[in-house]
Amino acid sequence: MKLTVAGNKKEYEEGLTISKLIELEKVETPEYVTVSVNEEFANRDDFDSTVLKDGDEIEFLYFMGGGSR
Amino acid sequence: MAFTDEQLERYSRHIILKEIGVKGQKKLNNGKVLIIGAGGLGAPAAMYLAAAGVGTIGIVDADAVDLSNLQRQIIHTTNDIGKLKVESAKETMNAINPDITVNTYHEFVTSENINDLIKDYDFIIDGTDNFPAKFLINDACVMAGKPFSHAGIIRFKGQLMTVVPGEGPCYRCVFKNPPPKDAVPTCKQAGVIGAMGGVIGSLQAMEAVKYITGVGELLVGYLLTYDALSMEFHKIKLPPRGKGCAVCSDTPSITELIDYEQAACEWHPGDKNA
Numbered sequence: 001m002k003l004t005v006a007g008n009k010k011e012y013e014e015g016l017t018i019s020k021l022i023e024l025e026k027v028e029t030p031e032y033v034t035v036s037v038n039e040e041f042a043n044r045d046d047f048d049s050t051v052l053k054d055g056d057e058i059e060f061l062y063f064m065g066g067g068s069r
Numbered sequence: 070m071a072f073t074d075e076q077l078e079r080y081s082r083h084i085i086l087k088e089i090g091v092k093g094q095k096k097l098n099n100g101k102v103l104i105i106g107a108g109g110l111g112a113p114a115a116m117y118l119a120a121a122g123v124g125t126i127g128i129v130d131a132d133a134v135d136l137s138n139l140q141r142q143i144i145h146t147t148n149d150i151g152k153l154k155v156e157s158a159k160e161t162m163n164a165i166n167p168d169i170t171v172n173t174y175h176e177f178v179t180s181e182n183i184n185d186l187i188k189d190y191d192f193i194i195d196g197t198d199n200f201p202a203k204f205l206i207n208d209a210c211v212m213a214g215k216p217f218s219h220a221g222i223i224r225f226k227g228q229l230m231t232v233v234p235g236e237g238p239c240y241r242c243v244f245k246n247p248p249p250k251d252a253v254p255t256c257k258q259a260g261v262i263g264a265m266g267g268v269i270g271s272l273q274a275m276e277a278v279k280y281i282t283g284v285g286e287l288l289v290g291y292l293l294t295y296d297a298l299s300m301e302f303h304k305i306k307l308p309p310r311g312k313g314c315a316v317c318s319d320t321p322s323i324t325e326l327i328d329y330e331q332a333a334c335e336w337h338p339g340d341k342n343a
Contacts, residue, residue: 065203065253
């Protein structure tokens with residue numbers, strides 16, 4: 001199936017969950033990443049159980065501090 | 070009030086833009102922007118807004134200029150080391166444009182002072198370096214109905230979003246709660262490329278200018294990310310405002326400002342809102 005992850009369309013195996021995708025994409029600080037699927041935020045409690053489907057658009061949103069000191 | 074010849078010349082490149090014109094420049098001259106943090110993001114934002122003739126600019130910062138700041142905080146110079154950042158920033162801004170009023174606030178933002186700080190300003194720029202401050206700015210601005218620009222920078226990456234309360238999602242819609250202390254690296258720990266503050270801080274200044282003049286589309290409902298290594302900007306569309314948000318939904322659970330310093334240590338990733 002094809003997923004669009006962070007704006008890039010790629011081929012992934014069927015049955016992929018959000019948690020598995022986070023692992024596969026080597027997401028930094030995975031405990032604190034916000035995930036959106038098709039412009040809806042996914043609940044962290046559902047990362048293990050949410051199976052992604054063909055055409056889904058996934059974004060990872062990261063905490064970013066910095067700026068002053 | 071009509072422009073003097075000197076003002077007409079100073080702002081001529083703005084005035085010639087059909088979207089700005091004399092009318093837009095007057096709006097800028099009457100505009101009031103508060104910049105929280107006179108560092109990597111606040112420095113370029115403050116300089117561009119001063120140059121643009123934003124009539125009243127407030128700067129909040131509790132720190133003094135340190136040698137390690139100068140690699141990116143271009144509003145301060147080597148001669149300013151040891152000086153209060155707000156004073157050093159004010160000097161540079163007034164040297165760029167003596168026309169403007171710069172108000173300095175030598176303090177950290179807290180739940181006690183933030184409402185007083187933001188109340189007289191039209192637009193707020195979050196140029197802080199820590200999550201307790203970022204959440205405090207978000208919550209205070211949402212509660213007071215003040216538009217603001219959030220941004221963060223680290224290593225070769227940066228991101229920003231504009232929040233107009235009631236019109237789009239807020240920072241807490243996306244990030245829920247501050248991460249525990251030291252769980253997410255800071256610039257001090259991880260480094261940041263100096264020009265990143267220039268890119269993202271200038272974009273924050275751009276949003277302030279657009280808000281004040283009413284020109285163009287604000288970055289409301291989007292998080293714009295920038296990766297300098299791949300040289301890619303990516304605009305992430307966010308879900309609509311307030312869906313279950315603790316502060317900006319129609320039935321908020323957070324109705325008072327929170328100073329997170331303490332609570333951050335007690336936060337666990339398993340928490341419901343994590």
